[in-house]
Amino acid sequence: MTNKQNNNVKRKRSWLKGDDLSGYLFIAVAMLIFIAFTAYPVFSAIKTSFFLYKPFGSEFVGLENYAETFTNSLFYKSVKNTIIYTIIVVPLSLVIAFSIAVMVMAFQKRTQSIFKAIYYLPGIASGVALSVVWLWLYDSSPSGLFNQILAFLGMPTQNWLNSSKTSMLSLIIMALASGQGSSVIIYVAALLGIDNSTFEAAELDGASFMQKIRYIVIPLVKPSTLFLFVTGIIGSFQVFMNAYMMTGGGPDNNTTMIGLLIFNNAFVYSKYGLACAQAIVLAIIIGAISFLQFKLMGVDVEY
Amino acid sequence: MKKFLALLLALVMVCSLFAGCSSGQKETTGTETTQAPEQTPDTATKAPVSAAEDVITLMVPPVSATYFEKVHEWADSFHELYPNLTINIIETSWDDHNAKLSTMSLAGEAPDIAEVSSSAIGTHVELGVGVNISDYMDAETLADYDKNALEYMSLEGKTYGLPLYLSIQSIGANLDMLTEAGVDVPKVQQNGWTFDEFVTAIGNGTKDDRYGFVFASSAVTASDMLNIFGVSAGINNAFTSDLKYAYTSKNMLTFLQAIEKITTSGYMPNYGVDASQRMVMCQTGNAMIFGKAMPLFEGNITKNNKALEANDGTAVEGSIPVNYSFLPVPVMDGVKESCYGTVDGLMVFRNNKTTDEHLANVMLALNYLCSGDVAAYVSSELYLDSVCESGRAVISKYTVEGRDENNLACASREMSLVVAPPTGLTAEMSSKAATLMELMIAPKFQALLAGEATAQEMYDAICDAAFDQFGEAGCETGSIQ
Numbered sequence: 001m002t003n004k005q006n007n008n009v010k011r012k013r014s015w016l017k018g019d020d021l022s023g024y025l026f027i028a029v030a031m032l033i034f035i036a037f038t039a040y041p042v043f044s045a046i047k048t049s050f051f052l053y054k055p056f057g058s059e060f061v062g063l064e065n066y067a068e069t070f071t072n073s074l075f076y077k078s079v080k081n082t083i084i085y086t087i088i089v090v091p092l093s094l095v096i097a098f099s100i101a102v103m104v105m106a107f108q109k110r111t112q113s114i115f116k117a118i119y120y121l122p123g124i125a126s127g128v129a130l131s132v133v134w135l136w137l138y139d140s141s142p143s144g145l146f147n148q149i150l151a152f153l154g155m156p157t158q159n160w161l162n163s164s165k166t167s168m169l170s171l172i173i174m175a176l177a178s179g180q181g182s183s184v185i186i187y188v189a190a191l192l193g194i195d196n197s198t199f200e201a202a203e204l205d206g207a208s209f210m211q212k213i214r215y216i217v218i219p220l221v222k223p224s225t226l227f228l229f230v231t232g233i234i235g236s237f238q239v240f241m242n243a244y245m246m247t248g249g250g251p252d253n254n255t256t257m258i259g260l261l262i263f264n265n266a267f268v269y270s271k272y273g274l275a276c277a278q279a280i281v282l283a284i285i286i287g288a289i290s291f292l293q294f295k296l297m298g299v300d301v302e303y
Numbered sequence: 304m305k306k307f308l309a310l311l312l313a314l315v316m317v318c319s320l321f322a323g324c325s326s327g328q329k330e331t332t333g334t335e336t337t338q339a340p341e342q343t344p345d346t347a348t349k350a351p352v353s354a355a356e357d358v359i360t361l362m363v364p365p366v367s368a369t370y371f372e373k374v375h376e377w378a379d380s381f382h383e384l385y386p387n388l389t390i391n392i393i394e395t396s397w398d399d400h401n402a403k404l405s406t407m408s409l410a411g412e413a414p415d416i417a418e419v420s421s422s423a424i425g426t427h428v429e430l431g432v433g434v435n436i437s438d439y440m441d442a443e444t445l446a447d448y449d450k451n452a453l454e455y456m457s458l459e460g461k462t463y464g465l466p467l468y469l470s471i472q473s474i475g476a477n478l479d480m481l482t483e484a485g486v487d488v489p490k491v492q493q494n495g496w497t498f499d500e501f502v503t504a505i506g507n508g509t510k511d512d513r514y515g516f517v518f519a520s521s522a523v524t525a526s527d528m529l530n531i532f533g534v535s536a537g538i539n540n541a542f543t544s545d546l547k548y549a550y551t552s553k554n555m556l557t558f559l560q561a562i563e564k565i566t567t568s569g570y571m572p573n574y575g576v577d578a579s580q581r582m583v584m585c586q587t588g589n590a591m592i593f594g595k596a597m598p599l600f601e602g603n604i605t606k607n608n609k610a611l612e613a614n615d616g617t618a619v620e621g622s623i624p625v626n627y628s629f630l631p632v633p634v635m636d637g638v639k640e641s642c643y644g645t646v647d648g649l650m651v652f653r654n655n656k657t658t659d660e661h662l663a664n665v666m667l668a669l670n671y672l673c674s675g676d677v678a679a680y681v682s683s684e685l686y687l688d689s690v691c692e693s694g695r696a697v698i699s700k701y702t703v704e705g706r707d708e709n710n711l712a713c714a715s716r717e718m719s720l721v722v723a724p725p726t727g728l729t730a731e732m733s734s735k736a737a738t739l740m741e742l743m744i745a746p747k748f749q750a751l752l753a754g755e756a757t758a759q760e761m762y763d764a765i766c767d768a769a770f771d772q773f774g775e776a777g778c779e780t781g782s783i784q
Contacts, residue, residue: 054431055411056653074742140521140574162521162575163753250525251749252756253742267405269738270430 042283045276053272065277075278077253078261079285084168085257086236089175094228097180098221101187102213116188120181131245134174135161138246161247164254171242171255183228190224191217230293237286258282354387357661359668362393362407362414364400366467366647367684374672381671388664408432413652415665416464416672421455421646421724424463425733433730434651435461439659439666447674452690454723455646458730464650465673466690468682471644471717472531475596477585478626484508484515484591488628492713495640498535498561501633505570508591514571517590520752521575526745527595528752530643533558537638537783539722541736546727547779548736550744551769554783557635559751559758566752573754586622592630598686598714601627601707629710631717639784644721646690649673676700688718735772743768 049065051058069075104115122130137145138160147157160170194217202212218225240259243249249256249264262282266275361378365371371394378390393414395403401423407413413432427433437445445453445462452466481488484507486500505515518528533539536558538549549555565571576584582600584590586607604627610618634640649669651662671677678694683701747764750756769778 053409055409056431141572141576141580157574159574159753162749164750164755250746251753252746264741266409267402268741269734270405270409270426272409 045279048273049277049280051273053276058273061273065274066281068274069277069281074253074256074261075258078256078258081168081253081255082237082239082257082259085172085175085239086233088172090229090232090236092176093180093183093232094225096176097183097228098187098225100180100184101191102217104184104188105191112188116181116185119184122178123181127241128245130174130178131241134178135246138170162251164251167247167251167255171246174242174246175239183232186224186228187221190221194220226293226297229297230290233289233293234286237282237289355660356387356389357664358389358391359416359661359665360391360393360414361649361668361672362395362400362404362417363649364395364397364418366418367681369684370681373677373680377672377677381668384671385664385667388667390668407654408652411655413654415654415657415661416649416651416669418467418647419464419650421466421648422733422737424456424650425458425728425730426737427650427652428458428461428463428730429734432653433461433463434653434657434662436464436651436666436669437462439662440670444670447693448691451721451723452646452648454726456648456650457726458728458733460726464648465669466646466648467673467678468685468687469644469646469690469718469721470597470685470687471642471714471721472527472595472597473632473642473717474531474592474594474630475582475585475600476592476628476630477588478628480508480513480588480591481628488630489709491630492628492709493716495631496633498633498635502565502568502570505565505592506568509570513588514584514590516565516571516592516594517576517581517584518571518594519576519578519581520749521577524578524595525749525752526740528562529740529744529748530645531595531632532562534641534643535632535638536561536635537641539641539643540724541740542725542728542732543779543783544725546725546732546777548769548773548777549779549783550739551766551778551780552783553781554635554638555765556758556762559761561635563751563758566754575749575753583619583622586619586625588623596629598629598710599684601629601686601710602703605705627707627710629713629717631713631720637782637784640720641722642717642720644718686714688715732773739768739772 048058050060050062052061052064100115100119104112107115139145139147140157140159140162141147142151142157144157144160146160150157158166160166198216198220199212202216207215238259239257240263243255243257243260244263247255249260258278259282262275262278265271265278361374363370363374374392378392382389400418404413404417404419405426408427408430419427424433448466449469452469453462455469456462456464456466476488478488481504484504486496486504491500508515520528533550533555536554538552538554538558541549543549543552566573581590581593582596582603585593586604604625607618607622608624611622611624631640632642649672651665651669674691675693676697678689678691679696679698680701682689682694683698683703686703686706689695689698744765747756747761751758751761766778766780
């Protein structure tokens with residue numbers, strides 16, 4: 001046996017010993033969870049999307065579920081609804097979260113923590129509980145809270161969740177008002193990471209507040225912005241709870257998002273194969289958008 | 304030592320992942336541990352009953368006010384009758400019952416028996432999880448159930464469950480307000496009324512602080528109005544007696560135009576009303592007639608009247624004493640009067656553990672939970688007549704005292720006017736109709752109620768979608784008499 005062969009045998013045996021073994025065992029937990037709850041469902045969904053799913057004997061239908069997806073007008077309507085929701089909610093959320101973070105930074109650390117906790121509070125509340133509160137706020141009768149405010153201001157009351165003119169707006173307002181907690185915390189952390197000397201130098205040069213924001217803060221928090229932008233779009237495309245709880249997708253499917261459509265197909269109409277095909281299409285859409293975001297925005301971002 | 308500890312910890316973590324993975328289910332082997340009850344005609348099954356221990360899973364929402372409390376008592380009584388059989392109850396809410404049932408069915412882990420509305424049976428049968436109970440239950444047992452009610456639980460000549468109650472859905476009103484609006488209420492309850500009379504009444508009943516009519520129209524409740532008022536126009540079921548899709552008929556256009564007229568009249572709210580609000584609006588004097596209504600509401604309103612009298616703070620805020628009248632749905636010209644009814648029953652499901660021996664036991668539990676005292680108690684609590692002979696025989700034991708005679712007579716009359724679904728419906732047709740209703744018709748109807756679509760636009764959209772699903776030949780485009 002040559003020295004080289006001896007070394008190979010030693011290398012093969014050594015990975016199961018000592019630190020290496022405990023290392024593999026430690027990552028085994030994460031790997032098993034990943035395989036069981038992420039990888040397996042993804043592969044299973046891909047496989048199921050080619051079947052007319054039945055628990056006791058599915059039938060292979062090839063690309064039929066995909067063909068049905070792409071010829072279904074409701075699928076396109078749900079994609080359109082989701083895009084409208086995303087285009088408005090994600091950028092506005094970033095602006096709101098960034099503005100709150102900048103304002104919070106003006107306070108001392110203790111006060112900052114209080115504000116961060118307040119803004120994060122909706123994040124720890126149950127989505128269902130939040131929806132119930134918002135349903136009460138959006139009560140379409142004249143005694144509804146928002147309608148009373150409108151009436152007080154001399155404006156006509158609104159059929160908030162039951163009119164196609166206001167139902168999407170209602171969901172957007174709800175998302176903007178109750179979903180900024182984690183973004184604010186991430187922006188505050190990013191702002192704390194900017195060296196004070198940078199601001200001092202800018203002040204010596206006579207920079208105004210807005211100039212400091214534009215030329216120092218925005219470029220330096222760009223990695224956080226990119227992260228929040230990408231995760232925001234992914235989350236927005238997967239939005240489900242708001243539409244499910246508040247409008248059920250109505251009226252006239254004007255608030256039916258892709259997530260809700262997939263849920264309904266799978267668990268209301270028992271068209272599991274079709275739902276899997278739509279979920280795969282959604283994953284491809286999200287993947288493509290995320291890829292483009294990193295390509296276009298992530299060029300000069302360093303982590 | 305450190306390495307050993309690290310290895311030990313890592314091993315514990317990996318093992319803990321699998322800690323919860325055992326089935327936790329007791330194996331139901333063929334070992335005979337108890338004496339099986341003697342085979343009597345009551346055993347209800349064609350297959351011989353095994354003496355082996357067996358667990359039957361039942362999943363139910365709160366069918367009536369005390370159903371959860373009672374169903375445990377009934378399960379215990381069943382266990383006393385058949386000591387080797389245990390009913391394991393899964394309680395659900397009305398909101399999540401169907402989604403939970405679908406999820407479990409898709410995983411092949413459906414409960415053995417579950418509460419199902421007749422309109423949902425097709426979807427489960429299409430999925431291949433329905434069990435034809437006539438293969439396991441003897442004809443004598445099935446004969447106990449009304450044929451009409453049993454039809455609701457059947458598709459293509461196969462019966463997938465037993466009816467628990469036939470619910471009649473119509474409208475209700477404040478008797479005094481309706482009388483004040485010029486309506487001879489007892490006469491209407493006895494003989495029915497026309498749609499024109501109804502519109503005149505709600506017009507007379509509309510005041511500055513009160514709507515003549517309110518119907519829950521938010522989200523999914525819009526389909527209730529379609530079903531209940533559809534019978535006004537002669538649409539009793541999604542399919543006609545010759546199995547053509549009914550929502551494309553001229554009756555549908557007439558119906559939609561009538562609804563369009565009411566929504567723009569100012570006689571009903573021009574905003575979405577939640578299901579929970581519609582009866583409250585009647586109780587607070589803000590609405591004269593409300594829908595959907597059922598005979599059962601007499602109990603709720605009487606209870607509220609008593610709370611007002613006792614002034615104990617449990618009455619609905621701002622409510623007034625109300626004399627409740629259960630009313631027939633008005634009828635349009637040239638249409639034979641009927642009432643919208645739906646049967647809710649217990650359906651048998653196939654799951655990963657289903658065997659013929661187990662199904663024989665399931666049939667025993669199914670019949671026990673749908674007949675005799677159980678059926679009588681449930682029907683009585685819902686202010687309904689029983690749908691099985693054995694239930695009717697004992698219903699007098701559970702009859703609610705003090706019910707209004709006119710309401711009682713009206714409910715019986717309406718029950719007799721319910722038209723069962725046509726025979727020969729396939730699971731595919733039923734499933735397609737249910738999906739069409741949920742995905743297209745109900746959402747469009749919401750738009751009509753919100754004044755954002757016209758009757759003609761909605762009718763055209765329904766025709767397009769229905770022709771696509773059933774073909775033009777499979778749809779009724781003329782009038783239904």
